Amino acid sequence: MPLSLSYLVKRVAWSITVIVGVVVLSYLIIILSPGDPAVKWAGHPRGPGAAKAVEQARKELGLDQPLHTQILNFLRMVFTGDLGLSIAYRQPVYDVLWRNLAATLELLLVAYAIGVPLGSFLGVFAALRRGKRVDGVLQAIGTVFANTPTFWLGLAIFMALLPSGFTAYGRVNVSLALSTGFYTITGLYLLDALLQLNFPVFVDALVRLLPPALAVAAYPVGVCLRIGRTLMADALLEEYVRAAAAWGVKRRTIVWRYAFRAALPGLVQVSGLAFAYSLVDAMVVEYVFGREGLGRLLYDAVSVNDFRLAIGLLVIVAAFYLIVNTLADIAQALIDPRVRL
Amino acid sequence: MVLAVASRNLSIGYEELDSVVWAVKNVSLEIERGSAFCLAGESGCGKSTLGSAIAGILPPHAVTKGVLLVNGKSVINGEVRDYEGVRGRRVTYIPQNPGSSLSPYLKIGGQFYHVLKSVHGLEKREAFAKARDYLRKVELNPDDVLERYPHELSGGMQQRAAIALALSTGAELLVADEPTSALDAHLRLQIVELLRKLREENGLTLIFISHDLLLASALCEKSAVMYAGRIVEIGDTRRIMEAPAHPYTRMLIGAIPRLGDKRPLRSYPGEPPRPGEEKVGCPFYDRCPSSIAKCTREKPSLVPVGDGRYVECWLYA
Amino acid sequence: MSEVKEVLELSHAVRRAWIRSTRFKVGAALSSFVLLLAILGPLVAPYPSEGMGAVPPTAAERTGRPPSFEFPMGTDNLGRDVLSRVLMGARLALIQITTVVAASLAIGLVVGVLAAYYRGPIEVALNYLTEVFLALPAIVMALALRLALGQGFHTLLFSLILSWWPWYARASFVYARSVVEMDYVLLARLAGVPDRVVLLRHVLWNILQPVLVQAITDLGSVLLEASAINFLGLGLKPDEPDWGIIAQNGFKYITSMPWISLFPGLFILLTALGFSLLGDALREELDPRLRRRWKLWF
Numbered sequence: 001m002p003l004s005l006s007y008l009v010k011r012v013a014w015s016i017t018v019i020v021g022v023v024v025l026s027y028l029i030i031i032l033s034p035g036d037p038a039v040k041w042a043g044h045p046r047g048p049g050a051a052k053a054v055e056q057a058r059k060e061l062g063l064d065q066p067l068h069t070q071i072l073n074f075l076r077m078v079f080t081g082d083l084g085l086s087i088a089y090r091q092p093v094y095d096v097l098w099r100n101l102a103a104t105l106e107l108l109l110v111a112y113a114i115g116v117p118l119g120s121f122l123g124v125f126a127a128l129r130r131g132k133r134v135d136g137v138l139q140a141i142g143t144v145f146a147n148t149p150t151f152w153l154g155l156a157i158f159m160a161l162l163p164s165g166f167t168a169y170g171r172v173n174v175s176l177a178l179s180t181g182f183y184t185i186t187g188l189y190l191l192d193a194l195l196q197l198n199f200p201v202f203v204d205a206l207v208r209l210l211p212p213a214l215a216v217a218a219y220p221v222g223v224c225l226r227i228g229r230t231l232m233a234d235a236l237l238e239e240y241v242r243a244a245a246a247w248g249v250k251r252r253t254i255v256w257r258y259a260f261r262a263a264l265p266g267l268v269q270v271s272g273l274a275f276a277y278s279l280v281d282a283m284v285v286e287y288v289f290g291r292e293g294l295g296r297l298l299y300d301a302v303s304v305n306d307f308r309l310a311i312g313l314l315v316i317v318a319a320f321y322l323i324v325n326t327l328a329d330i331a332q333a334l335i336d337p338r339v340r341l
Numbered sequence: 342m343v344l345a346v347a348s349r350n351l352s353i354g355y356e357e358l359d360s361v362v363w364a365v366k367n368v369s370l371e372i373e374r375g376s377a378f379c380l381a382g383e384s385g386c387g388k389s390t391l392g393s394a395i396a397g398i399l400p401p402h403a404v405t406k407g408v409l410l411v412n413g414k415s416v417i418n419g420e421v422r423d424y425e426g427v428r429g430r431r432v433t434y435i436p437q438n439p440g441s442s443l444s445p446y447l448k449i450g451g452q453f454y455h456v457l458k459s460v461h462g463l464e465k466r467e468a469f470a471k472a473r474d475y476l477r478k479v480e481l482n483p484d485d486v487l488e489r490y491p492h493e494l495s496g497g498m499q500q501r502a503a504i505a506l507a508l509s510t511g512a513e514l515l516v517a518d519e520p521t522s523a524l525d526a527h528l529r530l531q532i533v534e535l536l537r538k539l540r541e542e543n544g545l546t547l548i549f550i551s552h553d554l555l556l557a558s559a560l561c562e563k564s565a566v567m568y569a570g571r572i573v574e575i576g577d578t579r580r581i582m583e584a585p586a587h588p589y590t591r592m593l594i595g596a597i598p599r600l601g602d603k604r605p606l607r608s609y610p611g612e613p614p615r616p617g618e619e620k621v622g623c624p625f626y627d628r629c630p631s632s633i634a635k636c637t638r639e640k641p642s643l644v645p646v647g648d649g650r651y652v653e654c655w656l657y658a
Numbered sequence: 659m660s661e662v663k664e665v666l667e668l669s670h671a672v673r674r675a676w677i678r679s680t681r682f683k684v685g686a687a688l689s690s691f692v693l694l695l696a697i698l699g700p701l702v703a704p705y706p707s708e709g710m711g712a713v714p715p716t717a718a719e720r721t722g723r724p725p726s727f728e729f730p731m732g733t734d735n736l737g738r739d740v741l742s743r744v745l746m747g748a749r750l751a752l753i754q755i756t757t758v759v760a761a762s763l764a765i766g767l768v769v770g771v772l773a774a775y776y777r778g779p780i781e782v783a784l785n786y787l788t789e790v791f792l793a794l795p796a797i798v799m800a801l802a803l804r805l806a807l808g809q810g811f812h813t814l815l816f817s818l819i820l821s822w823w824p825w826y827a828r829a830s831f832v833y834a835r836s837v838v839e840m841d842y843v844l845l846a847r848l849a850g851v852p853d854r855v856v857l858l859r860h861v862l863w864n865i866l867q868p869v870l871v872q873a874i875t876d877l878g879s880v881l882l883e884a885s886a887i888n889f890l891g892l893g894l895k896p897d898e899p900d901w902g903i904i905a906q907n908g909f910k911y912i913t914s915m916p917w918i919s920l921f922p923g924l925f926i927l928l929t930a931l932g933f934s935l936l937g938d939a940l941r942e943e944l945d946p947r948l949r950r951r952w953k954l955w956f
Contacts, residue, residue: 014789021790026802033806040805130952143938147930149882151889152905152923159916236952243442243503244452245956246398248429248510250459254956257455261446280797284886288909298801298890310801318793337490338445356951402950428956 002333007341011329015322020075022318026311027074030061038063043087044305060084078315087306088297096297097312101320102187103171103293107282108275110190111213115220116271122221123228124260130233138225146222150281154215154288161211169290172205212285219281220274227270231263238262265336272328276321343413345514345546346372346395351407351417352570353390353399361404362617364390366570368407369643372563374513377540377547379561379578381554381593385616387570389437389518392550396434396516397424412514429460433512437519439499443491449502450487453509460510475505478542479535497528501535508539514546521556529553533560555597558582566590569614569624572643576650586652588629623655631656668867671943682939688932692925695748702745708738709746711897722915732917734907744921746899751929754900755880758818763873765819766826771861773827774834775853785831788824796821796883800892814893818884822876826869833865871944875937878930885926901926 030037042050042057058064062073077083083093119142126138171189172182182201185192190209193202235241236259244254279294286295294313301309333341348370354363365387372378380388393399394409394417409417412431416424436442443452453472457463463471473483479501491499500520507515517536521529537560540547551557557564558578565575566587574587585591595607611628614620622637623629629636635655643651644658675682703709717737725732731740773784800817807813837843838861846856887893888902889909896903901922908918 017786018789018793021786022793025790025794029802029806033803035806128954143934144927144931147878147882147927147934149885149923149926149930151886151902152919152926155905155909155912155919155923159912162913233952239436239438239441240444241956242398243434243436244444244455246396246428246434246436247456247506248433248460248512249455251954251956253455253459257447258444261444264446277795280795280883280886283797284890287890298797298892301801302804302891305805307805310805314794314798314802317795317798321793321795336446338492358949399955400950401953401955 002337002339003330003341011326015319015326018322019315019319023075023078023315024071026314027071030307030311031067031070037061040305040307043307078311083308083312086309086312088300088304088309093308093312096309097294097316099187100292100294100297101316103291104279104282104286104295106171106188106190107209107212107216107286107291107293108278109188110209111216111278111282112220112271112275114213115217116224116267118217119221119224120228120267123225123230124232124255124263126225126229127232127236128255135229139229142222142225142229144222145218146226148218148222150215150219151284151288153218154212154285157211157215158288171208171292172201176204177201208291212282212289212291215285215288216278216282219278220271223270223274224267228263228267231266232259235259235262265332265339268331268335269328272324272331275328276324279317279320343374344371344410345374345376345412346370346548347410348417349408351391351394351409352405353387353394354404355400356402356404357617360617363619364570364616365394368570368572370565370572370575372546372548374412374546375544376563377537377549377561379554379557379564380548380550380567381552381557381564382567383552383613385613386567388550388567391567392434392516392518392548395514395548396432396518397428398434429456429510429512431512432514432516433507433510435500435504435507435515435517435520438523439503440491440496440523442503443499445491448488448490449494452502452506453487456506456509471509472505475509476502478508478539479505481505496524497531500524500528500532504532504535504539508543513544514548515540516548516550518550519552520549521551521553529556530559536560554582554593566593570616571624571653572651573625573653574651575643576648580648580650586646586650586657587625587654588631588656589625592628667944668870671940675939675943679939679942681935681942685932685935685937685939688928689936692748692929692932693752695745696752697749699745699748703739703742705739705742706746709742709899711738711899713738722911724915725917731921732915734904734918735911735915740904740918740921743899743904744901744925747901747904747922747925748929750894750898750900751881751884751926754814754818754884755877757815758822758880758884759873759876761815761819762822763826763869765823766828767830767862767865767869769823769827770830770832771834771857771865774831774838775857775861784827788827788831791820792824792828794821797887797890797892800887800890804892809891809893809895811894814884814887817887817893818880822880825876826873829869829872830865833868834861837861837864867944868941871937871940874940875934878933878937881926881930881933 030040038054038058038061041061042053045053062070081094085091086093086096089096122138123142126135129135180198180200182193182196182198185195189205190202193199193205241254241258244258283293283295283298286293287299297309297313300306301313329341333339348368351365351368352363353365354361368391380391382388395411397416399422405417405420405422407417407419408415411427414427414431416422416427447455450469450472454465454468457468457471469487472487476483476486481498481501486494486498486502494502504520520536521532524532533556536547536549539545547561549557549561554564561578563576564578564581565572566581566589567573568589574581574585574590581590582594585594592607592609598606609628609630614624620626622639623632623641626632626636633655641653641655641658643653646652646657676686700706705714708714713736719737720733721735721737723729723733729739729741731744734740734743769784769788773781796817799821800813803813803817843856843860846860884893885902885905888900889906891906894900894903896907904922905919908915912919
């Protein structure tokens with residue numbers, strides 16, 4: 001077993017302490033920034049019920065109590081999933097977050113399912129033709145893709161599709177979903193549609209997913225192309241490649257089972273890092289395409305001063321980052337026999 | 342009668358930034374099938390490069406001149422190298438550093454599978470069965486080794502596994518590139534004994550590359566001593582050890598400590614020329630105690646001195 | 659001794675890269691071009707006040723004009739010259755990224771080096787702090803700060819610095835850790851050299867090189883993030899000539915006036931590319947790999 005229980009336990013415990021730190025930090029942001037925390041927490045209410053809302057917020061945060069009690073109270077709120085009602089949506093904050101997290105996750109997963117293999121194989125292709133013109137071209141493409149502002153790419157794709165009548169806002173055609181009896185199971189519409197054998201909705205959701213996914217996929221394509229090329233080129237110089245050739249192993253086998261296999265751990269690690277980083281790219285693209293997802297929450301939270309949603313978002317994103325990192329490290333242990341956790 | 346290895350005026354160099362560094366210079370030799378041949382010399386003398394050329398694993402930045410034939414097939418002809426059907430089929434290779442010559446991502450069984458599938462077209466079950474046979478031949482317990490990764494094995498076991506892999510190709514020509522250099526002293530003789538046994542049992546041609554002449558003498562009938570990319574002496578190993586002809590060989594033999602022999606060890610000051618350093622005249626001139634004026638002006642060529650011995654030295658020409 | 663060698667290595671690397679690497683030349687060209695725009699922009703821009711956001715009195719007649727000879731990048735929905743806006747944006751872009759990278763670098767170096775040098779509880783505490791901030795991407799931080807502090811340069815700055823310094827802290831920590839174990843550091847400490855001096859002259863100087871090269875590449879990455887934050891309206895105010903903001907202005911008119919968003923985005927791409935190529939080329943020079951010709955030989 002490359003993975004020990006004690007490692008998992010330690011890792012989870014550590015991640016929880018980091019999240020605690022994040023929560024404390026966010027609370028400090030609320031408290032220490034200019035203005036009355038209660039007003040901020042209540043969402044700068046106006047009109048008749050304003051004063052009452054502020055009072056309720058004050059009680060909720062326990063602002064009359066000593067600081068450490070406030071912090072503990074806040075931690076309790078976060079960890080029991082009780083951040084109150086989102087001001088923008090009038091629903092429990094965590095409900096809003098979960099729903100939208102699934103949407104963004106779906107976008108990310110599809111984008112990476114396309115981007116990582118594409119980038120990696122192009123990288124292998126380039127490494128095998130190292131020094132030739134194709135190699136230079138591919139490297140240039142990889143660098144450009146890795147440095148293209150995602151919102152710009154999203155805009156470009158969006159614009160490119162407009163003439164063909166692509167006005168598809170949203171993840172799925174609602175009337176189609178209703179008429180075919182589609183319902184949500186996991187929140188990942190593609191998966192749900194498959195599970196229900198609902199192919200019209202599957203196709204519809206896929207078509208609406210692909211353009212934003214392509215915008216998000218540019219970065220991993222670029223990164224995996226470059227890293228894949230470097231790792232592959234290094235692997236092809238290794239002694240065990242030489243020995244395998246000496247023993248008559250076929251070229252194709254050496255390329256994939258010896259060299260690429262050696263590049264794999266590095267690719268996985270970098271992809272994991274990029275995946276966590278791409279969450280924000282996905283959010284930006286959702287904003288551009290008008291898709292439901294965490295990106296829209298950004299916009300909505302700002303427009304109504306929804307601090308609750310913002311803090312919830314902070315916590316969720318931090319947790320996401322930590323989970324992805326842990327998974328990436330575990331993947332390393334599974335792929336590289338020399339790593340034992 | 343097809344020779345296992347034959348070369349004519351073979352030179353091999355490596356492309357550096359703006360020049361070529363020649364590691365093997367103008368080597369012509371013949372190795373008969375079924376024999377055990379040793380290539381001896383210090384580090385940097387070119388023996389590994391020559392071995393790599395025979396095994397077919399010269400790096401892509403190598404350049405060649407002259408001719409090299411392996412089992413009658415021309416693998417190097419001028420600048421062209423063609424090892425189609427040679428690697429793993431006519432010639433196989435035992436690496437110097439087994440730890441880095443086995444892929445860390447494959448279990449030993451997996452390595453066997455890939456080799457046997459590529460060379461003999463075997464499927465998994467047959468490949469594993471054959472692997473067991475070969476592992477037993479090298480005195481390893483298959484159950485201890487097949488399911489392990491290389492880093493889980495000791496250095497000695499790694500080397501034996503590498504030898505087993507080399508044998509499993511079924512090639513009759515074995516190039517062993519300093520197979521004992523990475524191992525502890527007590528393992529060295531074991532490996533040499535193993536190689537001797539394997540060679541006799543399977544009728545292999547063995548090319549043993551080493552800097553240790555004494556070790557080589559336990560294994561090889563014929564040896565070639567290399568210095569600065571050239572063969573300076575070649576002949577029957579035992580006779581070379583008893584009566585070295587070339588001054589360099591004398592230096593090598595004289596420096597070997599022997600139990601019971603109380604004579605002081607001799608060594609000549611100086612170092613072999615750096616790779617790429619070209620000199621007029623004999624490369625050993627500056628360190629040679631017996632040099633004459635001609636040595637500075639012209640390079641000697643191999644001349645026979647009787648008993649199948651050839652020496653490249655003006656003292657004998 | 660070692661400090662002098664370090665500086666030489668970097669300048670040598672720059673010289674070598676300049677000679678050998680196309681990547682370096684292209685990157686240097688792009689970066690200097692943007693730098694030039696930043697410096698000369700306000701002087702060269704045909705309508706500098708429009709660049710800064712002012713709406714000209716003649717605006718109404720020339721809203722939404724596509725690129726032409728008179729307005730090479732067209733005009734936006736309010737009639738402002740996009741070229742001027744983009745030119746002024748160069749200066750703003752460089753100010754943002756240099757401030758962020760310099761500040762993050764400084765903080766990260768201090769934290770990383772202190773953690774590596776003093777070990778023990780200080781190390782644990784600083785590492786924990788690093789991990790906490792490492793888990794927070796800039797955009798989300800920007801959201802929280804936007805709500806807490808309002809729009810403006812400070813929000814942008816803080817959110818980026820707070821999310822970037824931990825990367826430098828971690829890198830510095832890793833490098834510093836190996837330097838601290840070296841004999842000359844130990845000897846210096848034993849000889850009674852005050853900690854401050856040891857830290858500065860030995861530890862810090864030796865890790866500076868790789869970290870600096872990373873910082874150059876990061877200038878590009880920071881620009882990408884900063885533009886995204888501004889694009890979403892979480893950073894600078896809407897009238898500032900920031901490239902991300904201009905792109906956001908154009909977002910609403912993407913179908914009718916695509917050039918408003920197109921050009922600033924292009925400049926972001928070119929700038930980020932320039933710094934990225936520069937950093938790549940330098941990194942390659944400092945960490946040379948075998949440069950021999952290679953081809954598939956088996």
